[in-house]
Amino acid sequence: MPGQLKVAVIGLGSMGSGIASSLLRAGHPVTGGSAFATPAEAVDDADVTIVVALNDAQTEAVLFGPDGAVGAMRPGGVVISSATMPPASARSFAARAAQSGIHYLDAPISGGSVKAEAGKLTVMASGSPEAFRAVRPVLNAIAETVYELGEEAGIGAAFKIVNQLLAGVHIAAACEAITFAVELGLDINRVFEVITKSAGNSRMFENRVPHVLDGDYSPRSAISIFTKDLGIVTELGRMEHFPLPSASSALQLFIMAEATGMGGDDDASVARLFADIAGVHLPKGT
């Protein structure tokens, strides 16, 4: 298709390849992945660079490191930065990109690799109206929902942090509750059915408890994502002098699960941590 934006997707893993697939399906020329030695080579001639990184340090290396992406982009190009990071990092990256004439969209994503592949991510983004306008077709190709949250970088990052705080606490609580239900001798399939219609429900309970019921801990989203994200959340709380006891308690549970060797497993593995500690039996996968 003529006039389609050329997009570089920089970042390994299933999120990056899912995003690339969605863009190709929408007709955008895509570069990226292991075919290129450096970010600069991958972004050569691209209109838009999507950085799918774990955190701000990785994002910084991709954008501003040796052979980084920003130096290789033509002026007027747009960076879409998807990592969860402190708002201050996003603001700093936007300012540095602007010095090279590059727009920066602070655009954390949520939804996991299945939704990335389907082009149905949720994007919580902030940045200039020009940047949004320029990348609209790209966002439409990768996301089902795009929240435009403000004109300054850092706002998208802050929304994502609030979301991850809640999601992390809810996963930990779901795992604590469903394993306690086993301890109490309850039929946990029935518990799932009742709680999902009751005051105790959460999006994460609804989404993660089926992994426990199926005994399937293959990583849809890994424990290590939440040790990372709740680490960012609680560190930001400390810097802001704001206590976050619920987030801190949940973080410790993910760290415990990671410490026992489950860091690469599905984040519902916090239930296995409780089961191991309390000596109760959860369903086994087939």
Added chain:
Amino acid sequence: MPGQLKVAVIGLGSMGSGIASSLLRAGHPVTGGSAFATPAEAVDDADVTIVVALNDAQTEAVLFGPDGAVGAMRPGGVVISSATMPPASARSFAARAAQSGIHYLDAPISGGSVKAEAGKLTVMASGSPEAFRAVRPVLNAIAETVYELGEEAGIGAAFKIVNQLLAGVHIAAACEAITFAVELGLDINRVFEVITKSAGNSRMFENRVPHVLDGDYSPRSAISIFTKDLGIVTELGRMEHFPLPSASSALQLFIMAEATGMGGDDDASVARLFADIAGVHLPKGT
């Protein structure tokens, strides 16, 4: 209407009077409230006694204390016990009721006083099929949803405990997150809009955060309900040798809110606790 069950509702407060209103609307003769000096007088000649109490100690006093309800009921009558309590207490009350020829339905309710008045409570109940059959019209009059969870007392209690664990943690997390969002400089009306459609959502976030947005802490459900219920939850965990870090952390927040004088206020007041500690400003009511 002929053949309607005569029901005694024992228990003060808006839950009891809401339940009584729903029963009267459905045509059941209802006794109860402050017109009677003792439970025994109130239940005289009733087919069904609904006990709306705070906990197992209150329930025990109503049922088995001096001039208690069970001794005054005709054999074959049914007690519907609605308090959140440890499963062992429910089992013990059912056994003692059975010695007097009285059926016992372990039937914790959730939904608050507004739903009680509307006849739209949720009931998580266990007990004999005979007991369920006998009180079906009564349950239909007071509840929108009745879960029949098993034939033994204690199962309903355990389901309610799992629900309260989750609801309590989710309220505490919602208050922590929305106040942190203020600290981060976000528009919290927009945060509410985005989170309720995102991975971080919970039924309690959706229900309680509007109280914070409106600055309205009149008690729909009070802080003191959760110091009580999470107290029951965590004490049961201790007795079962099952760690409940998320529930314990949330309980401490409700205790802190109560300690600062907000025990009778809406449970979303945990947000005001965070705001007071961190020196941020939440919306004020009008």
